[in-house]
Amino acid sequence: MNNEIISPIFSEKNYQGKDIILEGVRIPLRGQYSLDLLDKFSNNSRRVIKLERPDLNIEYRELIKNDLDLLRNMWFDPNDETFPRDLSSHIGFVLLKDEKVVGGIILKPIGDVLFMHQLVAGEEGKKIKASTLLVWHAARMLTRKKWHSIDVGVSYNPARYNFFRHFAVEEYPIILKKPFYTPIIRFSPFKSFRDIEDSESKKPHKWLDPNTPYTFVPRGSYAISTLLKYLKIGKGDKVGVIKTFDTAFVSGCVAQAVENVGATCVVNQGESLPECKAVLLIHEFGIPISQDNELVMVARDLGLKIIEDCAWREDKVFHFSDYSIFSSQKIYDMNYGGLIIGASIPSEELWGYGAYDFVKAKRFKKDLQNQCVNVESRINNWTQFHDYVCAEGWTTYEGKDVEGFIKNKKWAPTVYMIDFGAGNFEDGDKIVDELIERLEQFGIQSGKYHPSAVLYVPIHDNMSSEDVRYMFAVIRGYFNSCNAYVSS
Template identity: 30%
Template sequence: MPGKRDVFQKKYIGKDYVAYGSDLVLDKEKAWKQISRRARRSIEEAKNIPNLRIEKREGNEEDMKLFRSVWYDSEDKDLDMNNFGKNTHHTYFAYLDGRFVAGIIAAEVKHHLFLQFLGSNDEAKKLNIPSFLIWHIVHEFHGSKHKFLDIGCSFRSTLQEFFKNWATYEYPIIYHSPDLTPKIDATPFGSESMNVLPDDSVNVDVELEKKFGPREFTYFPRGKYAIYSILKHLDLKKDEEVFITTTTGSPYLSIGVSTTIEDVCLWSRKIGKKTKAIFLIHEFGFVHPKLKEMRELADRLKIPLIEDCAYAWQSGEAGKYGDFVIYSFPKFFPVQYGGLLVGKHFADRDIWDRFSCLDVGKTEVIKRQLSSYIKDIQDIVRKRRENYAYVEKLCRNEDFEPFFDIKDNETPGMFVLKVENHDKIIEICSRLKLFGIECGGYYHNDAVFLPIHQNLGKAHLDYIFGALRSRYRLENGIYPPEYFDKIYESKRDRNDRAEEGWGKQ
């Protein structure tokens, strides 16, 4: 099947690789120190031009008609008035001896300003007036809620060089999904993992005994079957309840957890007379802040505490207080299968007869896959924390806010990013999936979660952040995915005709 961008277009549209854009901090002192000498020289030269005046404009139809006279394409549809909002766009014109010679239009997105248009005639270019307009924006918005002027990224070498002169910070960005998209999963298993040979020198059972000491454990095909089996073992009745408590206490709950529990009994987000167990979830590897208190509560009520450490294989004190602990191997290791129940051992026959979740030989497959990675735990922890720190820095520089503040001894399972609202969750997740990035909505929390596992390097993380970052440029001259869909659908069947006329007598 042809790609949606295989249809030839006379106007080439690329922008489907990670490039680096330039942010200019809207702080006069900081910006002056960090911009290039060339940019500073241009500003100084333009500052001394006699009879040069900068004027704020409404950006109305008459203004846009005037701006078209200095724009490289006077018929550019991106300059149509319906693309502008009075309260979100800021327009400044430069006049030399009373004549209009250059203009700049900046658009608001969150706490950023985007340099949407910068146009000038030849005379203004020679006098460095476009540079002076950029610096005028810095002066106008110094001390405002806006932190950066996003100068942007150009795919024309001369313009990109001009942009880089203004960079007080560079960020990765990719505008359009490539035809050959990567597959960046939320968990570290990938097709290349299947080619990793088992390490016959490693006894996985022994390595797990080192971690869990004298506590018993049982392998399961997946973590959810470990949950199901321990609840069945506890003999919970259909009308009895499991109290579920999470790191944040928010309404968000994985459907894998809720549907598993519902097959055995009821669940609730509060303690009641029917509560027969506490199910504590360390969300995305971030340790529950009331772990010790939940242990004390369980002791007081004389009910078991079950810790869900699916994302928290090696994260602080997670897993040290539960009567039973649930782990999911694929969420931490690059393996295809496997859950673990700590605190109880079930024989294979028991698993088959009582819980009906046993594949002959799968436990050995799980152990063979784990043997290649079980001794790399500290390297995995280090890499995940490095990846988290890198993405966190990108986000904070760009005015995106992480949902969790990671603690020194925590190992993150995901990077959770705050967004504006529920609709933005849907919008961002849909966009990132077009780029081959697995992500999810942290519903009821206005956040999305993104991959940062140990098999991702800087190039992957730049790609993920670049796809996210470009979402906030979509209203600024970037083609949305639907643009390519329409072209493809209109021409997809045009070649479906067999050869005729030769080979037949």
Template identity: 20%
Template sequence: MKKIPLLDLKAQLDTIREDIYAAVHRVLESGHYIIGPEVKAFEEEVAAYIGVKHAIGVANGTDALQLALHAAGIGPGDEVITTPFTFFATAETVSQLGAVPVFVDVDPKTCNIDVDQIRSKINERTKAIIPVHIFGQPANMDEIMAIAKEHGLFVLEDAAQAMGSEFKGVRIGGLGHAATFSFFPTKNLGGYGDGGMVVTNDDELARKIRILRVHGSNPKYYHSMIGYNSRLDELQAAMLRIKLRHLDAWNDARREKAALYDELLKDVPVVTPHHAENRKHIYHLYIIQAEERDELMEHLKQHGIASGVYYPVPLHLQEVYKELGYKEGDLPVAEYLSKRTFALPLYPELPEEDIRFIVQTIRDFYAGKQ
């Protein structure tokens, strides 16, 4: 039976293997493995790519969120508005600082935070907004920044899934007061282990994050803050530098394959991703909606096709947040999407014939139900 994975990282490595091995060898021979020349160069290259003044490499995308919020002064008693339709780290980091995540429902088309509902959640305790550029499509940053300016709020873009995407021609990461990226292996720009980054144009915020990532010290052994041990490895930085050169081409390939899915699925009873105006969607995941999701996913599995649910339980209904008082029905769009959305295989090297086979398998599923 043909096997089609959700993502094939080995196929990507095969296209850059010699460069990756050379980068690893260079670092091993250097004898410098933590925050050295490779990290510095990668930070400079990402800052130039995004179009911001500062990029600070950290251990992972979750730490990037926490360090950025910490540096912005978010703490006990504060409220941070965000989406319930995202990976847990978005809200987890707010809670770890003693602040409270306040969830706003999402737009049914883009799955991003519904900007029309943000104002109703703002009060004197509100200090920040975290929009998530979910699945690689930017949130409505014009409206979010306008609301933030009106109320004096800090905006942290959770861009873990959106490296290379654009809003009105501006690269994501340069629109909020700061933004965070994840280099988890499955991301569009993924390492061979964990890694993360904070980007910002704010000099003082960048200074604090650089101190926080090394136990709150500057210089070494002189501590001005209670910090973290959150440093990007030289090995990861060296390999990510190689991958960054290919990112735009890989994202373009994802967009082309997503367009083929769109075309082939247009008369199939599923909902394909909505591509909002003035946004460059880079399809970290190709997410469709189906009323018979679980049954359809099982059918695909029986034919050797992998798929995945992102996310089965919205954050406001997670057990750990019971004390916040949310109940089923409070954020109906996120709840609706959590029961119907799932990802089909999508990666730059995915053969066109595999996409056609996947779509035909979906067609066969619905033909069998008639």
């Protein structure tokens, strides 16, 4: 996060606005609403549309390049740099009265959505409500074709906002500009320090079972390298890595922890498991590895030491694992702390590994005592964001059926993953890279799951429903062309 987020400096000469969430308008072209769109428009719009009489002598045709200069001269800002100069990436329709173009609608395809780039009406067009007629014509001509929806858009201009509302078959949250004071939404649920309750009578946290050996480390990222050193795994050794998703990607903190002891990762390679000293099972973002994963069974049959990386979870998945690793800062409202369960490593040895902090170790039990995941809240947040994504026609990452986990009401992942490499997006990698930059500007941590064009964003129980709405609104604002408009 940059310093402008923490301590912004007021510098604008004129009020800019557009920095608060507003509801955008969308016309679905698929599904149940697409069959009776006219009934979903406002009464005023329906009256205008039903006045389409033969004696008006109007007709429609598809937009051609020669129409663009005519429409530009009708546009409220003829110098608008976002107004297209050709039709290489736009489609549309024009309305003619007495064989003369009096208005037009220009649509820009992005993915499966048609964004209303410009809606133009000249003086003659305004007399017959050409703008309303053009929106209706585009909707009826394109419904139940290959497109998901027409994005009518959003406006912070009162007149245009009220006009757009006439077509509000569906709505979505959107924000265009960064607020002066931004929230901070991290992958970690940590937001602020809690008061410590000094009570020895309370039941200890479930991670701290007195009958099970465990070791505290200052941060979860130290747990892997510390445990590998404890197991005498070092230079030239191989560590098998089995992950939730069948990709070669390993997060930087895991790869670095293995490299720090001189070992190398062998990812999802069953033929190399006999050469490994141990196997690391990574439940990516808390999404569990399948119970019947063949590689896990092979590792177990080989008698390898099995280490579960549960950093994004509150519990382990496999009862037979030898060790499990947890990270309180990734799952609780804490800013430090990790645990190795299954080994009790002396403090002197931890000091030698560079992983001992007696101050944190002393207070960890008290900080951890009242911590637990509010599963219902996390599920509600995930479902809310999922509903926004599905309404857009976007694709959640297809590696796992996360919806199936959600339905049992017992568990939810710690992130939401959107696959911009799916659908009709031309450059998913570019979209994800630019979204990560935009989200950071708005105070939101995010990441890219390699090698796919997958964006992942935080979902945890310390987020409010409004946090979830804001996060989606920031993503949605990236796609609206008015985000790039600068008045001349």
